Amino acid sequence: MxxxxxxxxxxxxxxxxxxxxxxxxxxxxxxxxxxxxxxxxxxxxxxxxxxxxxxxxxxxxxxxxxxxxxxxxxxxxxxxxxxxxxxxxxxxxxxxxxxxxxxxxxxxxxxxxxxxxxxxxxxxxxRQDKRFNVELSAALNIDGKASVPVTIHDLSVGGCLFSYRAIGLQIDEEQNAALSLTGIPASQALTMSGVILSHRLKGERYHCGLKFDDRSKSRSAWLVTNLDYDGELYRLSIPHNDGELTSSLSI
Missing domain, CATH: 2.30.110.10 (Electron Transport, Fmn-binding Protein; Chain A)
Structure with missing residues (x-):
C-alpha cells in the first residue's frame, strides 16, 4: 500500500x-x-x-x-x-x-x-481500529519481572497482538504490561503500555492481545505512520535512522 x-x-x-x-x-x-x-x-x-x-x-x-x-x-x-x-x-x-x-x-x-x-x-x-500486519521485535515487561523477548504481529493505534515462547511466564487477563521496541536507536525508544485483553497458547507460543492506554496511543500512532509495506508485511521505514534518499515528499 x-x-x-x-x-x-x-x-x-x-x-x-x-x-x-x-x-x-x-x-x-x-x-x-x-x-x-x-x-x-x-x-x-x-x-x-x-x-x-x-x-x-x-x-x-x-x-x-x-x-x-x-x-x-x-x-x-x-x-x-x-x-x-x-x-x-x-x-x-x-x-x-x-x-x-x-x-x-x-x-x-x-x-x-x-x-x-x-x-x-x-x-x-x-482511527484506532485500522490494523497492520507487522513483525516487530520488542521486550515485554510485566509486574517488575525480567523482560521477555516478544514479536508484535498485528498493530493498530489502539492496541496490538504479540507472541512469545512458552517459557513459563504467567500472564493473566486485565494485567498491566508494557512493550518496548528493540533494535532501534535509543533516541527513538518507544514503550507502549496497556492492559492484557487475551492470553492463549497456540503451539509453542503464547499469543496475547494488548490494549494501549491513552498515554501510549500517540506513540503507537507515530509508529503506525512510520511503517512501509514491503509486499508482505509493514516494517519500520528507517530502522537505524541514519537518513536515506526517498522518492516521495508526500507525508
Missing part, C-alpha cells in the same frame, strides 16, 4: 483541519519524534526521523538530528531547502507542516533550525 493510501486508511476523515503553523508545533509538544523530508534544489529527497525539541513560538522550530555524516549534512541541509514534517500529537492527531532549512548548530547534538512556512499546517484525527 503506497504511503498516501496508508495514511488515508487510518485518518478518520479525508479533510484535515487547518492550523496556524505555530499552533501545529505547539500541539506536537516537546521531545516528540517526527519524520522529516528535505527536498534539495535538484529535487533530491532525503528523509530521517528527528526529535522536535521546541520553538520560539513565532518563526522557528528546532530539531535534534540523528547521527548523520558530514557529507549528508553538506548535501541535504543547505539554507533555504524546503522540508515537510509530520508527527503525532498527544491526542492522536497526525500533524503536518512545512518549513525551510535555516541552519545547523553543532554541539553535543546537532540541532536543525527550521524557518516555519505559514501555510499548509494541518491536524487529522487517526
Amino acid at each position: 503506497p504511503r498516501k493510501e496508508q495514511l488515508n486508511a487510518i485518518e478518520k476523515n479525508q479533510e484535515a483541519i487547518a492550523l496556524a503553523v505555530t499552533h501545529a508545533v505547539l500541539k506536537l509538544g516537546v521531545a516528540t519524534l517526527v519524520r522529516v523530508h528535505i527536498q534539495t534544489p535538484t529535487k533530491a529527497l532525503f528523509r530521517f526521523n528527528g526529535l522536535l525539541i521546541g520553538s520560539d513560538g513565532q518563526r522557528f522550530c528546532y530539531l535534534q538530528l540523528p547521527k548523520l555524516s558530514s557529507q549528508q549534512k553538506k548535501q541535504y541541509f543547505g539554507a533555504g531547502y524546503s522540508l515537510r514534517l509530520h508527527g503525532v500529537s498527544a491526542d492522536g492527531s497526525l500533524i503536518r507542516f512545512g518549513g525551510k532549512v535555516q541552519g545547523l548548530m553543532e554541539a553535543h547534538h546537532t540541532l536543525l533550525c527550521v524557518e516555519l512556512v505559514r501555510d499548509g499546517a494541518s491536524a487529522t484525527p487517526l
Whole structure:
C-alpha cells in the first residue's frame, strides 16, 4: 500500500483541519519524534526521523538530528531547502507542516533550525481500529519481572497482538504490561503500555492481545505512520535512522 493510501486508511476523515503553523508545533509538544523530508534544489529527497525539541513560538522550530555524516549534512541541509514534517500529537492527531532549512548548530547534538512556512499546517484525527500486519521485535515487561523477548504481529493505534515462547511466564487477563521496541536507536525508544485483553497458547507460543492506554496511543500512532509495506508485511521505514534518499515528499 503506497504511503498516501496508508495514511488515508487510518485518518478518520479525508479533510484535515487547518492550523496556524505555530499552533501545529505547539500541539506536537516537546521531545516528540517526527519524520522529516528535505527536498534539495535538484529535487533530491532525503528523509530521517528527528526529535522536535521546541520553538520560539513565532518563526522557528528546532530539531535534534540523528547521527548523520558530514557529507549528508553538506548535501541535504543547505539554507533555504524546503522540508515537510509530520508527527503525532498527544491526542492522536497526525500533524503536518512545512518549513525551510535555516541552519545547523553543532554541539553535543546537532540541532536543525527550521524557518516555519505559514501555510499548509494541518491536524487529522487517526482511527484506532485500522490494523497492520507487522513483525516487530520488542521486550515485554510485566509486574517488575525480567523482560521477555516478544514479536508484535498485528498493530493498530489502539492496541496490538504479540507472541512469545512458552517459557513459563504467567500472564493473566486485565494485567498491566508494557512493550518496548528493540533494535532501534535509543533516541527513538518507544514503550507502549496497556492492559492484557487475551492470553492463549497456540503451539509453542503464547499469543496475547494488548490494549494501549491513552498515554501510549500517540506513540503507537507515530509508529503506525512510520511503517512501509514491503509486499508482505509493514516494517519500520528507517530502522537505524541514519537518513536515506526517498522518492516521495508526500507525508
